[in-house]
Amino acid sequence: MFGGLAKSIFGSSNDRYVKSLNPVLAKIAGFEPSLQAMSDEELAGQTVKFRARLDQGEKLDALLPEAYATVREAARRVLGQRHYDVQMIGGIVLHRGEIAEMRTGEGKTLVATLATYLNALPGEGVHVITVNDYLAARDADWMGQVYRFLGMTVGVIIPNLTDEQRRAAYNADITYGTNNEFGFDYLRDNMKYERTQMVQRPFAMAIVDEVDSVLIDEARTPLIISGPTDDKSELYMRVDAIVKQLVDKDYELDEKQKSITLTEDGTERAERLLEAAGILEGANLYDFENTQVVHHLNQSLRANKMFKRDTDYIVKDGKVIIIDEFTGRMMDGRRWSDGLHQAVEAKEGVEIEPENQTMASITFQNYFRMYPKLAGMTGTAATEAAEFYDIYKMNVVTIPTNVPVQRIDEEDEFYKDTQDKFRAIAKKIGEHAAKGQPVLVGTVSIEKSELLSEFLNQEGVEHKVLNARYHEMEAHIVAQAGRKSAVTIATNMAGRGTDIQLGGNLEFRMLDEHPELVAGTPEYDAAAERIRAEIIQEKKDVLASGGLFVLGTERHESRRIDNQLRGRSGRQGDPGLSRFYLSLDDDLLRIFGPDTLFAKMMRNNIEDGEAIGSKWLSKAIETAQKKVEARNYDIRKQVVEYDDVMNDQRKVIYEQRADIMDAETVGDVVTDMRAETVNAIVGEACPVGSYPEQWDVEGMKTQLVEVLNLDMPVDAWLEEEAIDPEIVEERVREAADAAIATKAADLEPETWTQVEKSILLQNLDHHWKEHLATLDALRQVVHLRAYAQKTPINEYKQEAFMLFQRMLDNIRTDVTRTLAYAQFQMQPSVDLPQLPDFITTHFDPFTGEDNSNDIDAGTLGLVQSQLPPLQIARPEPTDLGDNPEHWEGRVNRNSPCPCGSGLKYKHCHGSVTA
Template sequence: MLGIGTIARKVFGTPNDRKIKATRPLVEKINALEPEFEKLDDAGLIAKTEEFKTRIAEGESLDKLLPEAFANCREGAKRALGLRAFDTQLMGGIFLHQGNISEMKTGEGKTLVATFPAYLNALTGKGVHIVTVNDYLARRDAEWMSKVYGALGLTTGVVYPQQDEGEKKQAYAADVTYATNNELGFDYLRDNMKSELTQMMQRGHYFAIVDEVDSILIDEARTPLIISGPSQDRSDLYLSIDKLIPELDDDAFTIDEKTRNVTFTDEGNEALEQVLHQRGILAEGQSLYDPESTTVVHHVNQGLRAHKLYTRDKDYIVRDGQVVLIDEFTGRMMAGRRLSDGLHQAIEAKEGCQIQPENVTLAQVTFQNYFRLYEKLSGMTGTAVTEAEEFMEIYGLGVVEVPTNRPIARIDDDDKVYRTAQEKYAAIVDEIQEAHEKGQPVLVGTTSIEKSEMLSQLLTRAGLKHNVLNARQHEQEAQIVADAGKLGAVTIATNMAGRGTDIKLGGNVDFQVMEAIAADPEGDPEEIRKRIEEAHAADEEKVKEAGGLFVLATERHESRRIDNQLRGRSGRQGDPGRSSFYLSLEDDLMRIFGSERLDKMLSRLGMKEGEAIVHPWVNKSLERAQAKVEGRNFDIRKQLLKFDDVMNDQRKVIFAQRLEIMETADLSEIVQDMRHEVIDELVDIYVPPKTYADQWDTQGLYAAALEKLSLDLPVIKWGEEEGVDAEVIRERMEEASDNFMAEKAEAFGADTMRQIEKQVLLQTIDTKWREHLLTLEHLRSVVGFRGYAQRDPLNEYKTEAFQLFESMLESLRETVTEQLSRIRPMTEEEQQAMMQQLAQQRAQLREQAEAGAAAHPAAPGEPDAPAPAAGPAAAAAETAAAAVEGFDENNPDTWGNPGRNDLCPCGSGKKFKHCHGRLA
């Protein structure tokens, strides 16, 4: 008997079917407009773009403009690339414009789909960001699709690491900008560390289209982007602790594989304390539970995690003496990424690599909170439905399954479950051998480098020629994937490495043509292409006859989505194909999630060695286990986000304040308000309201005014006068401080004083924010223990974080007031002394330059400080600079090795660390 839900779906269709149906009238409109746009010449397409921009400026909505804009874009793509978008691609584009995730299978042309909503939204002039997972794809897609945007009169930019600042600014100013998620996030943080508006790169967050949206917004969302600077070097401590971890017995700790956690047992703690005393790491008489032992305990725990939870060639590889992390989802190297809290250093100690200093956080943001900055967000991927709940709850994104252009012809086998890994791998080798003999290309998916290399050895022993794609072959990724569809090819890939390049049956024609032209530079390119296309057509037919691409997975991943990504490599655009999963009871997922019962059941069934159990029920039970893991991971991410939201609200306030300060030309009123608030607080502390004069601490107020305001005020006398109350003292202090600062502004010159105020404000905000981030990190690491006292850690964190933020703003007012009150112009004698010092320094620099001294880079992470003086000093410095021959003050290469605290050779009058040695 059918359930009510099933009957309703049969009658009315699923919610997804209804969404697809709703777009069909729009698609028909676009198709009806096609003949009209085909008649336009190239200039006519650009003229249409200008017409659309005018109509938007006059108030026409993008939704109303959509059919015409999509028709224009389709025509532009047809002329620029020779590709006419299918109706399903137009549907995908419509859903993206509406702020949804378009789930489109591999090979359905997502790169072209993005051009339609990007073109429509770029007409507003606010800029569109298209986000990809790596720099290679960002550059490739930008280069390829810029032809389409160019044909329509729009500009395209691409953002990548270590890019020239002028070029990057130009890229962000383009109508459509391609970039990786990492670079966008880091540029957002860098922009909010700049001191002038003109230095900022991004121009707002209007509309983003995220390619491989599941990878970026879910897999990578657990790790925040952090800009950091080095703190103190603790290499010796890491090395000392690393030596003692292997000496611990197995009963000294417990490992929980489900939560990837390792903890010391009570016996382990006792043994550890003894060893730490013996090695002199822990002082005699000091216990592990003493507050002074916190640092040692933290490092020991990280050492234990490094040894017991992180495996070489699975979680990281060692390349050129450095520990490089591996993305567990894509198998790609994550160069430049480091684990926090000293864990990376613990792994470096374990592997005998040079230990880099620990870092302190200067700025950070999670991808969840970065991408929620956009007014409108959308995404594309082949696999999102399994995570639809998370996309809706965290980002407000709906997921729509877009139908394929041609029906899927791939055959998906039921999982084959073996008793042992040995039996499984023997069966896999046999299966690959069989497919290879009939010419069927095989893509073998593994979950780690170690397993891919082990399988590679088995295939080598069996005499099977094959390619291996993992983090070690990162550079050849596109080439290996392009060849994976060739007749009889065997390719082993770690997870989903290779996304972004389609596996085409018979091989990739463009890659083969490039190879042939490189081998025969004298040959006619057109002849070479013709010859290869003919050979390819014959090969493609043979591969189809052999059954198309065979995807063979050697394990189930924790997430169904990753399995579906691998499976989706086969059967693109209606091609034949096959997918099969080979599992064993020794696999991580099976072992962790209750394979004992299954093992007993298989033993009772009397399974012989080499036999597999194959049944749809097995698939269903595995999917249920995966769904549980996904649910648990979602809960972890949701909890992390709740904590990060607290910091994010504060980050928005701080960044908004910075922006307001940079946009405001005259900050004297803001600075005055801060100064008056400081005075209010001082008066309230030392002259409390509703008290008598003999209860006042005028001596304390005098000392505080001298320290905070640099004012020598007769506060003690005021307190002895008749009729003087707290309000009178407050007014007199405010008047005295205002006059003092007015005199200072006159001495410096109004413009110089405004500039000093701006720099002091910005630099103080940055310093205080960095300190606040560190405090919040510490709070977050201990607040979990409040749960033992039946108090909600999240609420505790919110309350205390708010109090810390309030006290940070209070100390910000004090610091700004104090610094501005101490700044003063240089005297003539000081200027003369500075000129002499600069001349001596230039002479030393010349000697060093002649001796070939190498330039020494500035130490990263040193907080900036305001210039101590301004005015005529700069001119004096210039005169002294000109006195030394052989130096070009505009060319830092000629400066040799200036000290951090020396005056800057450029002649600004500032210390080197506050000028050219300053960190952005």
């Protein structure tokens, strides 16, 4: 009560914050007259003056009023658009590293120019992140006019650019692109072998458009770069055939948790079917040797029983294409990981493409937290304000609209079932379209949009459907959704980018009605003038009929998505109307809604076709949505927790790669690695405090040959009275160093450095890739530790740290072994390997990283293992002879080839093609 009274008197904290920016607005307005008096050349020259002032030590905050006034004047001259005061407030909020929540249609694209220009003045680069490639290219060209007028360079990152084009775009003052492209470029850069091959430069600032979509919706899944593995198509098809024989009682499906498990009877039935098909080894499905079969069975269950065609994916041109659940767009080229996509392909009977192995990955949370300054803007962020602060330390500031909103948001209407609901919707749409009012209908899936389309056909209502099937016509359909009596069905309106202009869009009408005319010709101008007059008249008719009517056929599990749909109506003070139609069959109510008294009352007391509406029911829906939002937040938070476990490890590996690439010589690193390897070998064979007769001399000699390519007279040393492990270690180290020095003397110093760098980087990358796969497997099973009363995340942290230490030990040993066995021929130069074309994905559960382990990010050779020396597997005997035919089956495929090439056996004489 008292809080409400205080708010009515003093305003909310958000209102007070916005009001506190008025003095800055006054300063900006004070510069306007003098800037308007400048010529174009003088106005463009402001950038040089600002940069000179920065060089003299002035801060960006001090430049803000004059810089913002300069951008406002430049936009007025170049675009014919002058920033409103509320847009200037949005620009100030962005510069402060906060989130500006501005309603749809308030001009967020123009707002971004203010903070982008100011923060690009130091020359460190500003990244402007959009949700799709179309918007990135459009905004870079459209807003780029302002930046170029003021003497700044603008780049855009879109798919299929060469490294040279990407490098040029990143070196520009301002770079536009999608979150995926920026993230994948970061990962690809950290897989390259020379600094000159990298395209990005150090991060400075990022401004994220549709920040809720990028940092919240897409943050549940990481960016993954992967490469193909062995083909298992036949196994997927055989398991799929078995899963299709299972019935409902054989499994338990939990839609709320999105999980599916076999029942006891289902397990027995699956075992019998798998055994009959010759897939199962032994009688028990959960025997160790059937681990892969269980994995395939689980993925096939998910594909067949949880993933729905035309909702989660569509089949087009013989391929399974994922549908983004938030935007309804086709995610062409993207694939689910961990065999799920292959299971769906088997289900649909299309060609099965090989699985992929993760080579690099990062979550959006950890990617964007690398920017020293991060800001964002969207129409819907307030509902996720707590998460933005918890994860990114960003406050949400709600910016008032330029003109008061006149849209009327009506109460939801409830029906008994889907048929009644869609019949009522079709009738309501027909009524509004008949009086000339445009109607935008939001559905949650392709299936629902096509079902509604059938009802509208029965009513005789002309309409257009916008969903993933008709992706190519998207911009044209959306642009004309505001025409008189237009009815448009859209699967989702988030991030569509194209404005819905009441009366229609001149540019798109010209493209649709007169594609043969060329802009600038008398014929084009005459047609454009005629259409412009029609649009003006249509807009008057549409305004008179009440503006755009937004009709939601179902509540989304997130309130933000509903608000995005509503926000399409009532832009810039236009009249508008919105209403949602619901039924007990809707997924939100069916899965998350109250399923006792409420459901019984609805079922028993509502006649067929009857509708009810009340604030109480709307409140119940909002409560259900809050539950789902909280659950989704927990999922994202868990992703971050596990990803944080690996984040320190990723930083160590990537920093070490950078150190190796930047170093003039890496001899010290390699020498330290060799010394540690010798220490581990001797330490294992000659434990501290033991007598010489207790040493494992034969094991040490074998290790010295296998790892260091040294045949040392260890037996003779034992006869010396004063022999101890330190003396043995010193002698072995000196011999190893001498052997490498001899090899290095045969090559030019620059060539030897290049060889060492190449071997270091290749071993680093190989073991990091294997480490990711191991962590991924650990991530999937660590939750079972909860049965032992242990906290899974803590167990994961401990295991991941030990695995990381083990990986460093393995890198050290492999680098030492490779150099010891390598044979070189004189060549003009040593070319570093080229990166192949990787598969980039942003779908699937993730592995992890952790900020709690303070691992030293120094040179690899200096990272001391805190574990006891590992028991290294005993190598094969070395008396193999000179005939490669006798080596098969006697040489481990991962050991150095006995021919002395320095390659692993499987890549040399043991390869299939050898």
